[in-house]
Amino acid sequence: MDVRYSFLNTLEHYPCELIRGLWTLQSLDLQRTDAGVSHERDRWLAMHMQSQSELLERLADEQIRALKSHRSQLIELQGVRKRCEAARRRQRRQMQHKTDKLTIKLSLNSSKKSKRNVAEAPKVQNVKSAEEEPEQTYCFCNNVSYGAMIACDNELCPREWFHYGCVGITKPPKGKWYCSAECRKQA
Missing domain, CATH: 3.30.40.10 (Zinc/RING finger domain, C3HC4 (zinc finger))
Structure with missing residues (x-):
């Protein structure tokens, strides 16, 4: 096996179209190096290699564009996720620090005599400030x-x-x- 092509065995993580194109290019190049190749066959192999290499270049460019697009989408989603997590943390903090303020109204007017000597139960109202509203x-x-x-x-x-x-x-x-x-x- 030619040392120049030993790297092809390490390309399993690349898209199959690229790997297939590289193997085809390798096969064509090996056919050109054979001693008994006619001049006409050599020209045909060279043209086929050129078209295969142009196809590979287009495939690689498409893959690069797709990866860049995917990367930018991931970065944007990461930003959305960070903002969402920050909003959730703010909500949790607000919920932890949230305490209702109580207002108690007592009626201690002694001029009114009630039938009982027991003071009425105080009226309790919840008062929420504007900053505590969700x-x-x-x-x-x-x-x-x-x-x-x-x-x-x-x-x-x-x-x-x-x-x-x-x-x-x-x-x-x-x-x-x-x-x-x-x-x-x-x-």
Whole structure:
């Protein structure tokens, strides 16, 4: 076996089209090195090798583009995941520190005499501050607003706003956008 091609045995993790093309290229090159190859056959093998190498180059370029696209999607999803985890941590912290403030109203008016000498039970009311009210949630993930979001064009949509990552888009679509077939029918 030619030492130049021993690396082909280590390419099992590459797409099968690339491996098949490399094996074909190796076979053609080995046929060209045979001593009894006619000049016409050698030219045919050389042309076939050239077309095979061009095909391999296109396949490799497509694979590189696909990997870059996949990488950018993974980076974007990682950012969405970090923001989502941060929002969940904030919610947990708010829930841990959440304490209802109690207001007690006592009626100690001594001029009114009741039939009993026992004071009435105090009235207790829960008072919530504005900062303790939960943030409004959106989207299928039922999470708070963060990052890029898109609105459903159905005015009666129950969720209305959606995170780009949750609906699988990276930029605003052209024209109207609906979150589901139901919303499209309603609109």
